[in-house]
Amino acid sequence: MYLVFSRRHRRGxxxxxxxxxxxxxxxxxxxxxxxxxxxxxxxxxxxxxxxxGHAGTLDPLATGVLIVCVGQATRLIDxxxxxxxxxxxxxxxxxxxxxxxxxxxxxxxxxxxxxxRLEVEAAAAKFIGQIEQRPPIFSALKVSGQRAYxxxxxxxxxxxxxxxxxxxxxxxxxxxxxxxxxxxxxxxGTYVRSLGRDLAEALGTAAVMSKLKRTAIGKxxxxxxxxxxxxxxxxxxxxxxxxxxxxxxxxxxxxxxxxIDAISRGxxxxxxxxxxxxxxxxxxxFDGCGNLAAILHRRGDGLLGPVRNFPPE
Numbered sequence: 001m002y003l004v005f006s007r008r009h010r011r012g013x014x015x016x017x018x019x020x021x022x023x024x025x026x027x028x029x030x031x032x033x034x035x036x037x038x039x040x041x042x043x044x045x046x047x048x049x050x051x052x053g054h055a056g057t058l059d060p061l062a063t064g065v066l067i068v069c070v071g072q073a074t075r076l077i078d079x080x081x082x083x084x085x086x087x088x089x090x091x092x093x094x095x096x097x098x099x100x101x102x103x104x105x106x107x108x109x110x111x112x113x114x115x116x117r118l119e120v121e122a123a124a125a126k127f128i129g130q131i132e133q134r135p136p137i138f139s140a141l142k143v144s145g146q147r148a149y150x151x152x153x154x155x156x157x158x159x160x161x162x163x164x165x166x167x168x169x170x171x172x173x174x175x176x177x178x179x180x181x182x183x184x185x186x187x188x189g190t191y192v193r194s195l196g197r198d199l200a201e202a203l204g205t206a207a208v209m210s211k212l213k214r215t216a217i218g219k220x221x222x223x224x225x226x227x228x229x230x231x232x233x234x235x236x237x238x239x240x241x242x243x244x245x246x247x248x249x250x251x252x253x254x255x256x257x258x259x260i261d262a263i264s265r266g267x268x269x270x271x272x273x274x275x276x277x278x279x280x281x282x283x284x285x286f287d288g289c290g291n292l293a294a295i296l297h298r299r300g301d302g303l304l305g306p307v308r309n310f311p312p313e
Contacts, residue, residue, distance in 0.1 A: 022050050023071040023310070024240040025080070029225035030058050030066040030214075042228050043068045046236060055080035055246075056188065056217065061101055064214035064222045069246070072310050076246035079295075081188045083218030083249070084168055089209055091196040093178040096206035100136045100193040104208075112205045117175045123202045124170050124182070127195065132162040136194050165190040180207070183215075219248065243292045243310070247284040253304070255285050255293055263294050264311055268303040282307060 028039050036057045044052040047070050055067040055077045064087075067080050094112035097104035115123075166187040174181040182196070193209040200207035215222045226239045259269045263285070279300040287293045295307040 021071065022047050022236070022240060024069075024073055024243055025076075025245055026068045026070065026231075026239055027220045027225045027241060028066045028068050028228045029222060030063055030228075032063050033060055035060050036066055039066055039228050040068055043070065043231065046231060046233055047071065053077055056085070058214060059101070059103075059212070061103055061209070062212040062214060064212075065217050065220050065225055066214070067217055067220055070240070073243045073246060075308050075310075076243060079246045079250075080217065083220075084185050084187060085190070085214060086183070086185045086216040087192050088173065088181065088183050088211075088213045088215055089192045089196060090179060090181045090211040091200070091207040091209050093180055093200055093203075093205055093207050095178070095208045097208045100191075100197050101209040101212075106208055109206055113203065114177050115203045115205070117172065119203060120175055120180065120199075121172050123199055124172060126202065127199060128167050128170050130164055130166045133165045133191065133194055133198070134162045135191050136197075163189070167195070170195075179210075219245070244284060244286075247292070247295065250282055250284040250295070253283045253285045253296065255287055257288070260287055260293050263296070263306050264309055266306060266309075268299065268305040270302065271304050273298060273302050 026043060028043070030036065030039055036054050040052050040054050050071040051074045052068055052070045053074045055069060058064065058066055069077050069080065092102070093115075094109050095106050096109065097106050167190070168185040168187070170182060170184040172180070173183045180196075182199075184192070184195070186192075186195075192212055196207045196209050213222065231239065253271065255263065255269075262269055277298060279298055281298040283296045283298075283304065284292060285294040285296050291312070292310050294309045296304040297307050298304060
């Protein structure tokens with residue numbers, strides 16, 4: 001059963017549903033002071049025995065969009081994580097902390113420079129595009145099998161290598177020293193507090209992040225997000241988004257029943273490739289009722305095969 005997608009279970013339906021068969025996404029507004037795991041745990045209690053998982057961690061300090069995938073949609077988390085993310089972040093210049101935000105011990109710099117708005121904007125412009133970013137030592141990245149933040153808390157030396165991230169756009173929203181507010185869109189894997197750190201260093205100073213709001217992930221907007229504390233088994237269907245929203249950036253293919261039968265057995269099907277279509281291209285494949293049936297990928301010989309199957313339950 002595909003809740004939300006099937007003709008019998010449209011979004012907003014007042015009918016009771018079997019939550020063990022949920023297959024969709026929830027756009028949750030994460031409050032400040034709570035972990036992303038706390039949000040997932042609340043959803044998990046509603047959908048047990050179905051699984052739940054989030055697509056992109058937000059630190060306890062942060063608020064805003066947290067996408068929670070439930071049921072078979074947990075297999076679509078990677079696709080949500082590939083979507084660009086938008087943030088509004090506030091920093092305090094002339095200060096530093098080991099955590100790069102106000103959660104850590106803040107150290108005020110002695111006689112730090114006070115850059116002008118023009119200087120800040122000029123420095124920010126240099127971070128647009130693909131950059132090499134060094135993640136914060138207080139992060140969930142693993143070092144020799146252990147979380148970096150756990151090693152940092154023990155006073156261990158943590159060395160994280162820079163990695164490529166993309167800043168699609170970056171602008172100075174507000175600036176009145178020492179407070180600087182940035183708005184940006186970036187790729188997954190970007191640490192906004194580290195972007196503030198690097199921008200401050202380019203200005204000859206330091207910065208700690210004091211606020212962070214994720215305003216969007218792809219087409220998921222903060223103003224449309226739901227308060228997780230208001231969710232219940234009775235209203236879950238009203239807020240559940242169809243799994244196709246996780247793969248809206250993929251081209252669509254409609255499958256016949258024989259093709260669905262073949263794909264469900266792990267077989268390949270023949271579909272002519274479009275002009276200049278590269279091997280490995282992926283598609284969202286739907287059945288005749290509009291249910292997401294599979295994610296398919298293109299082989300070099302013109303065949304399409306399954307990456308993930310979503311059989312009806």
